[in-house]
Amino acid sequence: MRTTVGIIGAGPAGLLLARLLHNAGIDSVVLESRDRAYVERRQRAGILEQGTVDVLRGAGAGERMDREGLRHDGIELRFARRRHRVDFPALTGGRSVMVYAQTEVCKDLIALQLKDGGPLLFEAEALAVEGADTDRPRVRFRHRGAEDVLECDYVVGCDGYWGIARAAVPDGRAFERTYPFGWLGILADVAPSHDELVYARHERGFALLSMRSPSVSRLYLQVPADTDADSWGDEQIWDELERRFETDDDWSLRRGPITQKSVTPMRSYVHEPMRHGRLFLAGDAAHIVPPTGAKGLNLAVGDVVTFARALSHRTATGSDDLLDAYSATCLRRVWQAERFSYDMTTLLHTAPGATPFEDRLQLARLDRIASSRAAETDLAEAYTGFPIG
Numbered sequence: 001m002r003t004t005v006g007i008i009g010a011g012p013a014g015l016l017l018a019r020l021l022h023n024a025g026i027d028s029v030v031l032e033s034r035d036r037a038y039v040e041r042r043q044r045a046g047i048l049e050q051g052t053v054d055v056l057r058g059a060g061a062g063e064r065m066d067r068e069g070l071r072h073d074g075i076e077l078r079f080a081r082r083r084h085r086v087d088f089p090a091l092t093g094g095r096s097v098m099v100y101a102q103t104e105v106c107k108d109l110i111a112l113q114l115k116d117g118g119p120l121l122f123e124a125e126a127l128a129v130e131g132a133d134t135d136r137p138r139v140r141f142r143h144r145g146a147e148d149v150l151e152c153d154y155v156v157g158c159d160g161y162w163g164i165a166r167a168a169v170p171d172g173r174a175f176e177r178t179y180p181f182g183w184l185g186i187l188a189d190v191a192p193s194h195d196e197l198v199y200a201r202h203e204r205g206f207a208l209l210s211m212r213s214p215s216v217s218r219l220y221l222q223v224p225a226d227t228d229a230d231s232w233g234d235e236q237i238w239d240e241l242e243r244r245f246e247t248d249d250d251w252s253l254r255r256g257p258i259t260q261k262s263v264t265p266m267r268s269y270v271h272e273p274m275r276h277g278r279l280f281l282a283g284d285a286a287h288i289v290p291p292t293g294a295k296g297l298n299l300a301v302g303d304v305v306t307f308a309r310a311l312s313h314r315t316a317t318g319s320d321d322l323l324d325a326y327s328a329t330c331l332r333r334v335w336q337a338e339r340f341s342y343d344m345t346t347l348l349h350t351a352p353g354a355t356p357f358e359d360r361l362q363l364a365r366l367d368r369i370a371s372s373r374a375a376e377t378d379l380a381e382a383y384t385g386f387p388i389g
Contacts, residue, residue, distance in 0.1 A: 003029040003118065005311070006139045006152035008126045008165055010039055012102055013283035013300035014158035015109035015120075019059045020308035022117045026315065029118055029150055031141050033125040033159075040110065043187075043260075044102035046212060047197075047294035049385030050095040052301045061108045069100035070211070075383065077370065078200040080363060081248045084370040085196075091373070091380035099197075101212055102297055129155055129168040133277035153278065156307060158300070160284040161269070169276040179266035179290060179345065180352050181205070183220040184229060186237060190256025192217045193245075199292075199348055200244050201362060206292075206349045207244035209253075217256070220264075222349050229261040237261075266290040266345065268338055273327040280307055280326060287334045292348065293341035293383070302388045303330050333386050340382040 005021055007014045010032030021028045032039060048056070048069070056062045073096045077084045088096050113120045124143040131137045132155065139150040157165020166172070191214060198209035205222035212218050221240055223232075238255045245253055269288040274281045283300030306329050310322035322329075347365055351358070369375045 001029065001148060002151045003027050004153045005029075006137070006150045006155045007031065007158060008129075008139065008155065009158035009160065009163060009283075009285075010034075010106075010110070010120060010122070011042075011044075011158060011160070011283065011300070012105050012109065012297055013304050014156070015106060015113060016055070016059065016061070016301060017156060017158065017282070017304035017308060018113055018117055018120070019061060019109055020304065021311070022113075023059060024308060024312045024315070026311060027118050029152075030113070030120045031124040031126050031139065031150065032120070032122050034122065036110065036122045039122070040107050041103060042106070043262075045291070045294065045297040046099055046101040046210065046218065047298075048098040048100055048105075049294075049298040050097065051385040051388050052298050053098045055301055055305055055388070056105070056108075061105075061112055064104070064108055065098065065100045068104070068213075069098045070214070072097050072099055072196050074196055076194065076196055076198045077366060078198060078245060078247065079202075079366045081246060082370070083247055083249070083251075084366075086369075086376055086380055086383075088380050088384050091377045092384050095380075095384040097294075097384055099211060105297075126159065126164050129157070129165060129279055132168060132279035135278065137278045154311065155279045156282055156304070157279065157285045158282045158304070161288060163285055165279065165281055166271055166285045168279055169271070169273070169281065172276075173272050174269065175272070176267065176269040177342075178225075179349075180225055181222050181349060182225045182227060182266055183208075183264040183291065184223045184227060184232060184237070185218065185220045185262050185264055186258045187212065187260040188217045188219065188256045188258050189215070190217050190254050191215055193252070193254045198245065199344075201348045201366060202244040202246075203350060203359065204240070204244055207241055209241075209245065217254070223263065224352075225265060227263050229263045232261070234258045264291060268342060270331070270334060270338060272331060274303070274330050275327045282307065286330070287338070289338055289341040290345045292344040293337065295337040295341050298385060299334060299337050302333050302386075305388050306330055333388070336382070336386050
């Protein structure tokens with residue numbers, strides 16, 4: 001099998017890249033180790049930055065997102081029983097974010113790829129990337145029990161932290177931090193208790209109120225990293241959420257049946273460089289952020305947009321300049337997102353063994369955001385998205 005770009009992984013990064021390349025007249029093949037049903041029900045991020053929304057619309061994948069997604073023009077910060085709303089459009093020149101689950105993004109992109117894109121092979125496990133430092137790299141893979149080879153001009157690894165692509169970059173350097181807490185997340189069949197996301201800093205730990213739709217709530221509690229989700233009873237979860245979201249006004253938390261529980265670990269990770277020869281890393285294969293800043297999916301979009309532009313530039317001009325700059329270009333955005341995600345995490349979470357001095361510093365930082373337009377603008381600009389490319 002032969003193609004211009006071999007894409008490993010059919011998450012949002014790989015699927016969007018295939019769509020961008022198709023629109024640019026560049027052929028590709030996508031290899032995905034899981035079956036279609038698994039990919040379309042895999043629960044991940046749900047906040048799309050303004051730039052991601054614009055890219056999906058420009059790629060022809062925005063119709064259902066615009067119809068069913070929930071535009072949010074701000075977030076609410078809660079601390080010391082106070083409520084402060086951050087108004088995104090007023091602070092960023094009109095930017096906002098969209099609540100639209102990654103599972104839905106994948107469904108939309110899969111439908112487009114199967115309708116008029118290049119080959120998308122499910123249950124196709126990539127086994128090795130060979131010859132990445134030559135002009136004819138290859139991906140060995142197993143599809144439905146039979147081994148095959150995909151010959152390419154370029155390979156893009158969108159196969160996540162545990163995939164084979166990252167391991168095929170020799171002499172890479174890892175920068176990472178593991179946090180001593182995680183998020184106990186639930187899905188609940190109840191209308192959200194607020195029309196925008198609520199980020200709560202509480203002495204008992206962080207909490208987040210989010211949503212998947214007007215009738216489904218997504219909520220999170222900070223818990224120790226080694227927590228077993230099943231060790232928390234449903235009423236215990238609701239009681240704890242109620243404590244951490246408490247305010248001095250008459251706001252109340254709606255409760256409903258919990259349909260899913262899981263614990264998300266918190267870590268930061270960056271792999272440098274993001275390229276070796278004609279092998280390029282994108283998304284979680286190159287970087288991971290704690291979910292506090294809602295950056296993971298959006299960083300992956302930035303990576304594949306950068307690669308698609310660079311390859312289109314080479315096709316049009318014969319110049320490799322943008323391809324050669326891929327890693328440095330992506331990493332500038334990655335490190336800003338890592339910085340913002342770290343800032344949000346340390347701003348809102350209660351670290352084990354935190355001193356009263358550190359608690360007061362957190363409250364001072366939050367008070368600064370609530371009282372300074374400059375500080376508030378910095379948060380709003382970062383949350384709605386750094387420039388792509």
